[in-house]
Amino acid sequence: xxxxxxxxxxxxxxxxxxxxxxxxxxxxxxxxxxxxxxxxxxxxxxxxxxxxxxxxxxxxxxxxxxxxxxxxxxxxxxxxxxxxxxxxxxxxxxxxxxxxxxxxxxxxxxxxxxxxxxxxxxxxxxxxxxxxxxxxxxxxxxxxxxxxxxxxxxxxxxxxxxxxxxxxxxxxxxxxxxxxxxxxxxxxxxxxxxxxxxxxx
Numbered sequence: 001x002x003x004x005x006x007x008x009x010x011x012x013x014x015x016x017x018x019x020x021x022x023x024x025x026x027x028x029x030x031x032x033x034x035x036x037x038x039x040x041x042x043x044x045x046x047x048x049x050x051x052x053x054x055x056x057x058x059x060x061x062x063x064x065x066x067x068x069x070x071x072x073x074x075x076x077x078x079x080x081x082x083x084x085x086x087x088x089x090x091x092x093x094x095x096x097x098x099x100x101x102x103x104x105x106x107x108x109x110x111x112x113x114x115x116x117x118x119x120x121x122x123x124x125x126x127x128x129x130x131x132x133x134x135x136x137x138x139x140x141x142x143x144x145x146x147x148x149x150x151x152x153x154x155x156x157x158x159x160x161x162x163x164x165x166x167x168x169x170x171x172x173x174x175x176x177x178x179x180x181x182x183x184x185x186x187x188x189x190x191x192x193x194x195x196x197x198x199x200x201x
Contacts, residue, residue: 027123031074031134032154033143034066035170039159042167043140048078056160059190066135066156070096072126074146075137077102084109097131101142119149141172148175152199155180161191 036053037043044050073093075083080100083092091098091110098111099122106114113129115122126134136143136152146152157170180197187193 026120027127028151029072029123029126029131029134030153031136031146031151032066032070032156033136033146033152034063034156035138035143036158036160037170038162038164038167040163040165041170042164043138043170044168045164046166048082048168050082052162052164053160056190056192059188059192061158061188061192061194070133070135072097072099072131072134073137074099074101074134074142076100076139076142077105079138079142080105080108080111097126097129099126101145119145119151123151139172140169143170144172144174147171147178147199150199150201154199155195155197157195157197159193159195161193 035043036050036056038052045052073096077100080102086092093110097113099113099115100108100111101115103116108114113125115125136146143152179200181200182195183198184196185194
């Protein structure tokens with residue numbers, strides 16, 4: 001106690017930090033990054049396209065069951081704008097809470113919420129909106145931001161048997177190294193490798 005009092009005297013602008021209460025603890029909503037990659041760990045080619053995935057669309061990869069299990073989708077602006085320019089021009093995530101992370105865009109079709117700022121505050125907002133499970137759709141920078149913040153729980157990666165050479169990596173730049181624990185691996189009949197990781201906290 002004496003040391004804290006001395007610190008107040010010698011440190012300009014010193015403010016004693018309040019003890020966190022139950023109400024101020026971070027909101028935790030389970031978040032999964034369900035994603036397809038090339039063997040060299042890329043989620044899009046050098047032009048940002050994902051057309052290279054089309055030869056593998058004959059299988060479901062448990063996608064519809066996964067989609068039924070989540071109530072909220074989160075994506076970055078570039079991924080969102082690819083959704084808007086898709087050939088169907090329809091919302092592929094109907095009946096889901098649709099969130100776009102963007103520094104520049106504040107409105108648009110389909111999306112329920114555009115967000116720029118602290119992810120912990122986003123979790124509070126989503127809880128208020130009734131969210132109970134998140135799919136981090138992409139891109140890699142958004143997934144990396146969630147991983148950095150300790151808010152990513154699971155990675156479900158489907159490794160397609162091809163090499164792109166250059167493009168968008170699975171995760172964007174991270175502030176620090178992150179550890180994943182392999183929970184499941186399965187080789188599918190079309191050569192796709194399914195990997196399921198838990199993020200180490």
